[in-house]
Amino acid sequence: MNIELRFFAGVRETLGLAKESVALPAGVNTVGAARAFLIARGGAWAAALGEQRLLRMAYNQQMADAHTPIADGGELAFFPPVTGG
Amino acid sequence: MTVRVQTEDFDLSAEVARLRAANPAIGAVVTFLGTVRDINDGAAVAEMELEHYPGMTEKALEDIVAQAKTRWDIFDALVVHRVGPLKPLEQIVLVAVTAPHRGEAFAACEFIIDYLKTQAPFWKKEQTPEGARWVDARVTDDRAMQKWNKENQ
Numbered sequence: 001m002n003i004e005l006r007f008f009a010g011v012r013e014t015l016g017l018a019k020e021s022v023a024l025p026a027g028v029n030t031v032g033a034a035r036a037f038l039i040a041r042g043g044a045w046a047a048a049l050g051e052q053r054l055l056r057m058a059y060n061q062q063m064a065d066a067h068t069p070i071a072d073g074g075e076l077a078f079f080p081p082v083t084g085g
Numbered sequence: 086m087t088v089r090v091q092t093e094d095f096d097l098s099a100e101v102a103r104l105r106a107a108n109p110a111i112g113a114v115v116t117f118l119g120t121v122r123d124i125n126d127g128a129a130v131a132e133m134e135l136e137h138y139p140g141m142t143e144k145a146l147e148d149i150v151a152q153a154k155t156r157w158d159i160f161d162a163l164v165v166h167r168v169g170p171l172k173p174l175e176q177i178v179l180v181a182v183t184a185p186h187r188g189e190a191f192a193a194c195e196f197i198i199d200y201l202k203t204q205a206p207f208w209k210k211e212q213t214p215e216g217a218r219w220v221d222a223r224v225t226d227d228r229a230m231q232k233w234n235k236e237n238q
Contacts, residue, residue, distance in 0.1 A: 006138070008136060008138055008206065008208060009136055009208035009210070009219055010208075010219045054222075058138070058141055058206070061138070061140050061141035061144055062141075062144070063145075063204065077138060077141070077206075079138070079206060079208065080208065080219065080222070081203075081221075081222030082202070082203065082204070082205060082206050082207055082208060082222065083202075083207065083208050083209045083219075083220040083221070083222055083223075084135070084137070084166060084178070084201060084202060084205050084206075084207025084208070084209070085119055085166075085177070085178050085198055085201050085202040085205075085207070085226075
């Protein structure tokens with residue numbers, strides 16, 4: 001399935017990328033599985049999304065966790081804990 | 086209910102006047118105004134840049150205001166949050182709540198800003214003499230939000 005990735009703040013800067021369309025292999029159908037798939041790309045991906053990073057995730061613009069299911073056409077975002085206000 | 090994300094400044098008096106216009110049942114208006122400080126974590130801040138997640142930000146703010154409306158007897162709430170480059174002394178965020186009585190207005194206003202700080206997708210990047218740095222999330226902000234889960238259940 002294909003999903004849209006979005007990256008913000010420090011994650012965006014580490015990757016040098018704000019968005020990407022990605023085709024996920026069969027079986028990658030949760031937020032956590034998608035994160036693991038991206039970490040496996042290595043390099044900046046492991047640095048930006050690795051388990052050592054305190055990250056927040058949103059799926060279809062709602063806060064999500066590793067167990068949140070994802071589906072074709074969805075929008076998955078990775079970013080640091082928020083600091084507005 | 087109104088939420089706005091904008092680069093331009095806002096006028097507190099004009100916003101409050103619009104929010105309470107033509108509703109004589111309002112007995113209390115509570116506002117919170119967040120402003121840019123010139124020092125953070127020991128470093129001088131010359132400027133900050135606010136980034137957000139267009140689309141999700143508005144949904145998150147609307148959801149927070151909707152939660153406040155179900156928890157307290159309030160008439161209306163307004164959230165205005167600025168993005169882009171901001172300098173010390175500038176206004177960042179406005180939360181305004183109208184209610185029949187002050188108690189509900191105070192509580193709802195504090196709830197909205199506490200939730201905004203941990204749930205709405207904004208990020209601050211500061212320019213300091215040592216260079217640019219992303220602001221770290223504060224544990225005290227998480228605690229401020231968590232207290233609303235214990236109280237008022």
